Amino acid sequence: MARRTNHYDVAFEGFLRQSRVPYVSVDETKRALLQNASLKSMDFIVYSDKTRNLLVDVKGRRFPAAGQGGHRWENWATQDDIDCLLKWEQVFGGDFRALLVFAYHVAEPGGNHGLDACHTYRNRTYAFYGVWVDQYGGAMRKRSPRWETVWLPAEPFQQLRSPISDFL
Numbered sequence: 001m002a003r004r005t006n007h008y009d010v011a012f013e014g015f016l017r018q019s020r021v022p023y024v025s026v027d028e029t030k031r032a033l034l035q036n037a038s039l040k041s042m043d044f045i046v047y048s049d050k051t052r053n054l055l056v057d058v059k060g061r062r063f064p065a066a067g068q069g070g071h072r073w074e075n076w077a078t079q080d081d082i083d084c085l086l087k088w089e090q091v092f093g094g095d096f097r098a099l100l101v102f103a104y105h106v107a108e109p110g111g112n113h114g115l116d117a118c119h120t121y122r123n124r125t126y127a128f129y130g131v132w133v134d135q136y137g138g139a140m141r142k143r144s145p146r147w148e149t150v151w152l153p154a155e156p157f158q159q160l161r162s163p164i165s166d167f168l
Contacts, residue, residue: 015121039084044058062074129161130162139152140152
């Protein structure tokens with residue numbers, strides 16, 4: 001098992017364990033070399049009863065997002081995240097599909113935020129939403145050329161995201 005220090009990854013792993021979903025934790029501190037190209041590793045390989053098996057990269061975000069002028073659903077990733085996950089999907093083949101899991105730390109638990117099933121782990125509340133990487137890539141926009149980040153506007157994100165239970 002990979003050693004995890006990111007509370008979002010740890011919470012998602014706790015959710016998988018509690019839900020008795022089979023998974024493999026990937027050591028994200030290592031980058032794989034594939035055809036002389038360095039690839040960022042996904043965080044988890046998750047076995048699903050509902051869909052193809054999942055190549056998961058967890059993106060931790062706060063909900064609602066702090067200091068974003070009312071923007072509640074931060075969903076940015078790096079272009080490298082998207083590119084590498086799509087390459088991993090090709091390497092693993094047709095039985096696997098890449099998924100971004102946005103792990104939202106719910107800053108104000110107990111309120112009616114319109115969140116689907118929440119998960120409590122180590123006295124923090126989280127909501128987990130998935131977006132297929134190929135769909136994210138088809139709708140994404142550049143966020144910061146300098147940092148090479150991308151994102152989805154609110155409407156496409158709302159249309160493409162689903163509670164994690166829909167994938168497991």
